[in-house]
Amino acid sequence: xxxxxxxxxxxxxxxxxxxVIFPATPTPHxxxxxxDIDNQxxxxxxxxxxxxxxxxxxxxxxxxxxxxxxxxxxxxxVYYYPITGRLKEQPEGKLVLDCTGEGAMFVEAExxxxxxxxxxxxxxxxPFTDQLHFDSMLMGPGVINQPLLYxxxxxxxxxxxxxxxxxxxxxxxxxxxxxxxxxxxxFARGADQPNVLPVWDRHLLLARDPPAxxxxxxxxxxxxxxxxxxxxxxxxxxxxxxxxxxxxxxGPKDISVLKEHVKSLESMSYVSRFELITAAVWRSHTxxxxxxxxxxxRVLFPVSSRGTMVPPLPTGFYGNxxxxxxxxxxxxxxxxxxxxxxxxxxxEAKEKARASDFLQSLADLTVLRGRPQMMDAxxxxxxxxxxxxxxxVDFGWGGGMFGGKALPIATMYxxxxxxxxxxxxxxxxCLPELAMATFKTEMESLIQA
Numbered sequence: 001x002x003x004x005x006x007x008x009x010x011x012x013x014x015x016x017x018x019x020v021i022f023p024a025t026p027t028p029h030x031x032x033x034x035x036d037i038d039n040q041x042x043x044x045x046x047x048x049x050x051x052x053x054x055x056x057x058x059x060x061x062x063x064x065x066x067x068x069x070x071x072x073x074x075x076x077x078v079y080y081y082p083i084t085g086r087l088k089e090q091p092e093g094k095l096v097l098d099c100t101g102e103g104a105m106f107v108e109a110e111x112x113x114x115x116x117x118x119x120x121x122x123x124x125x126x127p128f129t130d131q132l133h134f135d136s137m138l139m140g141p142g143v144i145n146q147p148l149l150y151x152x153x154x155x156x157x158x159x160x161x162x163x164x165x166x167x168x169x170x171x172x173x174x175x176x177x178x179x180x181x182x183x184x185x186x187f188a189r190g191a192d193q194p195n196v197l198p199v200w201d202r203h204l205l206l207a208r209d210p211p212a213x214x215x216x217x218x219x220x221x222x223x224x225x226x227x228x229x230x231x232x233x234x235x236x237x238x239x240x241x242x243x244x245x246x247x248x249x250x251g252p253k254d255i256s257v258l259k260e261h262v263k264s265l266e267s268m269s270y271v272s273r274f275e276l277i278t279a280a281v282w283r284s285h286t287x288x289x290x291x292x293x294x295x296x297x298r299v300l301f302p303v304s305s306r307g308t309m310v311p312p313l314p315t316g317f318y319g320n321x322x323x324x325x326x327x328x329x330x331x332x333x334x335x336x337x338x339x340x341x342x343x344x345x346x347x348e349a350k351e352k353a354r355a356s357d358f359l360q361s362l363a364d365l366t367v368l369r370g371r372p373q374m375m376d377a378x379x380x381x382x383x384x385x386x387x388x389x390x391x392x393v394d395f396g397w398g399g400g401m402f403g404g405k406a407l408p409i410a411t412m413y414x415x416x417x418x419x420x421x422x423x424x425x426x427x428x429x430c431l432p433e434l435a436m437a438t439f440k441t442e443m444e445s446l447i448q449a
Contacts, residue, residue, distance in 0.1 A: 001254045001447040003440060004123070006245040006428075011113040013131040013154060020103040021151075024074040027081035032097040034170065035205035036363040037320045039094055042374040043169040044143050046150070049177075050132055051393055052115060052122050052401040055159025059397075065161045066108040066153040069395055072187035073151070077104065080180050080198050080318075087144050087170060093371065095144070095170060104149040107134050114158035115401075121416060122401050123247045123426040132164040143168050163395070169320070175304065176318030178389035188395040199316035211364035214357055218326035219374050220365065223296050226377035244436050250277055250425040251418065254447050261339040261446065271343065273425065274384050275350065277413070279343035281427060282327075284442035285380050286334050288435040293332025298379040299346065300326045303353040310356040323362050325353035326379075339446060384413040386425060391415070 053065070077084055085099040111131075118128065126132075134150035150166040167177045183194035250273075258276045262268055282299040291297060302322040306313055313321055327342075327349035334342060352358070366372070392399055401416070414426045431439055 002249040004247045015109040018107045022103045023077040035202040036207045037205045046166040050164040053397040075187040076183045109154040115160040124428040173320045174388040181393045185394045207363045207367035211368040213361045213365040215361040248427040283342045288439035291331035298328045305359040325349040382411045386415040
């Protein structure tokens with residue numbers, strides 16, 4: 001297992017004046033109702049991602065990627081016209097989408113360095129993402145009455161470029177936004193329409209009347225012994241000065257070593273790569289933070305419901321369609337037991353969240369409790385976007401060197417291909433310096449065992 005310490009680097013980016021991109025042809029002005037999954041309070045924020053593209057010698061410097069992407073974006077917005085609207089809050093606090101056609105925000109920029117200056121391999125966390133992203137705070141705080149999409153294309157001296165996006169989570173999850181970005185790429189390459197046509201259909205994920213939750217959703221259940229100091233999940237920049245950032249890279253050989261730790265467990269007929277990494281990272285993260293052995297510790301991760309609901313969601317649905325799996329344990333028990341203990345908890349939590357009625361139950365619970373705040377005390381949050389589709393976004397320059405989410409502090413799994421063509425999973429970590437050293441030692445002990 002290789003790890004890379006991410007240091008702050010310095011370079012200059014000159015941005016042009018932001019412009020508004022409207023749909024290429026007139027679109028309906030109507031009101032779109034959101035699902036009760038979309039309307040969770042915890043989703044009222046912007047998530048960010050970045051894609052890196054090498055220069056294409058066949059295009060030389062005659063084809064401007066910013067102009068290509070702007071034109072393609074306008075065409076894609078005809079099909080995804082709700083993205084050009086604005087969120088409105090109703091008296092009871094629920095959001096609706098007013099399809100006003102006010103457009104998406106776009107800015108071009110020039111960097112004074114080559115892409116190689118940013119590091120090799122290009123993997124998160126990226127300490128420099130603020131320079132590559134549109135500053136959405138220029139438009140005002142929050143997501144209500146604000147643009148739902150911010151894009152920045154930054155050209156580098158080598159002819160390469162980055163495509164960075166900030167997207168409102170209320171409108172779509174990672175899978176849904178990747179579907180939209182893929183459509184932009186298809187138009188950029190000359191398509192007449194998206195390969196997958198978008199489907200709104202948010203009524204499919206409304207709460208029942210009356211709401212009747214059928215499962216326990218631990219992310220909304222408080223810990224009895226939690227204090228204010230325990231609410232420490234960090235998702236938003238800037239990175240506090242006492243924290244350091246490091247990427248941990250898991251190749252096929254590392255996964256094989258982790259499997260050796262659990263091969264004696266008779267219940268483990270199949271173990272996924274995600275489950276292995278999450279169990280190892282959760283256990284090492286808990287050891288590194290040195291919790292009281294009697295404290296309850298949780299790990300939380302999204303689980304897509306697209307393939308588990310009965311009947312299934314239609315192809316092209318781009319709304320939020322994920323539930324959250326939560327595993328919990330006493331800190332002392334998690335740290336003192338072998339990896340198989342953590343793995344068992346992770347697998348059990350994942351299987352519960354994959355129940356065909358689990359997402360419906362979540363919709364019912366959020367309405368029954370009036371869209372409550374998520375309980376994140378002593379909760380380690382991980383997200384896997386390696387299969388969301390970001391890596392395949394192609395504007396005519398190929399799939400890019402990296403495509404995926406770029407939150408500087410969150411532990412969000414992404415992936416890339418190494419020089420041998422193997423897929424490598426990238427696990428970004430942000431911890432206090434001493435805790436990071438302990439985490440690194442614990443992970444190395446598992447991989448080298």
